[in-house]
Amino acid sequence: SDGSLADGYVEFIVSDGEHQTEPFTMHIGVLARTLHLDRVSEIRVKQGDDETLVTEQMLRATTGGAAEEDILYKITSVPKYAAVMVDRQPTTAFTQKQIKEGRVSIRFIKSTSPQDSFSFTARSRAANVSSVLNITVQPLANIAQDPLLPQGALVLLDRKLLDASPLANKTRASPTFTVLQQPKEARFVTSRGPGAGQRVDSFSQKDLDEGRVVME
Numbered sequence: 001s002d003g004s005l006a007d008g009y010v011e012f013i014v015s016d017g018e019h020q021t022e023p024f025t026m027h028i029g030v031l032a033r034t035l036h037l038d039r040v041s042e043i044r045v046k047q048g049d050d051e052t053l054v055t056e057q058m059l060r061a062t063t064g065g066a067a068e069e070d071i072l073y074k075i076t077s078v079p080k081y082a083a084v085m086v087d088r089q090p091t092t093a094f095t096q097k098q099i100k101e102g103r104v105s106i107r108f109i110k111s112t113s114p115q116d117s118f119s120f121t122a123r124s125r126a127a128n129v130s131s132v133l134n135i136t137v138q139p140l141a142n143i144a145q146d147p148l149l150p151q152g153a154l155v156l157l158d159r160k161l162l163d164a165s166p167l168a169n170k171t172r173a174s175p176t177f178t179v180l181q182q183p184k185e186a187r188f189v190t191s192r193g194p195g196a197g198q199r200v201d202s203f204s205q206k207d208l209d210e211g212r213v214v215m216e
Contacts, residue, residue, distance in 0.1 A: 005030050005065030031126035032063035035071070042134035043106060047141075048170040051085065051105040059133065061096060061122040069124045071096040077119035081110040082135050084118065106135055114139075140167040141175070154191070155215045157208050164205045174206040189216050 008028040014021045038060045045052045061071040075084060075092045083090045085105050086098055094104045108116070114137040121130045141164040149155050159165065164175040179188060179201045188200050191214045203213045 001030050005032055005063065007067070030065075032065055032069070032124060033127055034063075035061050035122055035124055035127045035129045036064055037061045037122060037129050037131060039131060039133060042136050044136050044138040045082075045106060045108060046138050048167050051088070051107040053102055054084075054099055054104040054106060055102075056096075056099055059099060061124075061129065063124055063127070072123045074121050074123065075118055076121055076130070079116040079118040079135060081113045081116045082106055082108045082118075108135075108137060140164070140170065142166070149215070156191070156211060157188070157213045157215060158211070159208070162208060168205050174204045176202055176204050178202045183215070186215050189214060 007030060010026045010028065011023050012026070013023050040058045043052065043054065043058055059073075061073075063069050073094050073096075078084075078092065083106070084094070085091060085107060086094050087103050088105070098104050116135045117132055118135075119130065119132050121128055141162070142159070143163075144161045147161060155161075162177070164177070167175045182188065182199070182201075188203070190196050190198055190200055191212055193212070197216075200213060207213050
C-alpha cells in the first residue's frame with residue numbers, strides 16, 4: 001500500500017509457454033489500520049421520554065477512506081440503569097449503518113439514578129478503538145438560574161423558582177423532588193400544618209403549587 005486507502009487491481013495472464021489464458025483482473029481492497037471516533041461527552045435523555053435516538057452527531061466512527069466500511073460497535077460494559085436498543089429491543093451490539101438509519105436508541109429502565117454509562121469497542125475489518133459513552137437524564141423542569149433571594153426571610157418556593165409541571169403534564173402525575181444536599185445557609189421547611197417549620201427532604205409539585213414549602 002502507498003499509504004492511501006484507494007483500491008487497486010492487477011491484470012495478468014497465465015501461460016505455460018505455449019498457451020495462455022485470457023487476461024484476468026484481480027481487485028485489491030485496502031483496509032484502514034486506524035479508526036477515527038467522534039462522540040459527544042454525554043448523551044442527554046429528556047426525563048419522561050420513552051427513548052432517545054442515538055444520531056451520527058452523537059457517535060460516529062470512520063476509516064477516512066473513499067468507500068466507508070460499516071463499523072460494528074460491541075458493548076463491553078452494559079449500563080446499569082439504561083438499555084441500548086436496536087429497533088426498540090435491548091442489544092449488546094449495533095452498527096454505524098443502524099445509527100444512520102435511526103434504529104439505535106437509549107432508554108432508562110430504572111429511575112433510581114440520573115446518570116449512567118457504557119463501554120464499547122468500535123471495530124472495522126482491520127482496526128478497533130475503545131471508549132466510554134456517558135448518559136445523563138435532563139430534568140424536564142424549569143429551574144431558576146442564580147436567583148437573588150432576600151436574607152433573613154421566608155421565601156416561598158413557587159413556579160418562578162422551581163417548576164416540574166412539564167414533567168407532570170407528560171406523566172400525568174405529580175413529580176417528587178428529593179433534596180440530596182441541603183443549602184449551606186438555608187433549609188427547606190414546611191410552611192403550614194402540624195409540622196410547620198420542620199425541615200423537609202422531599203416534596204411534590206403539588207406541595208409547591210399549594211404553597212406548602214418555603215426556604216428559610
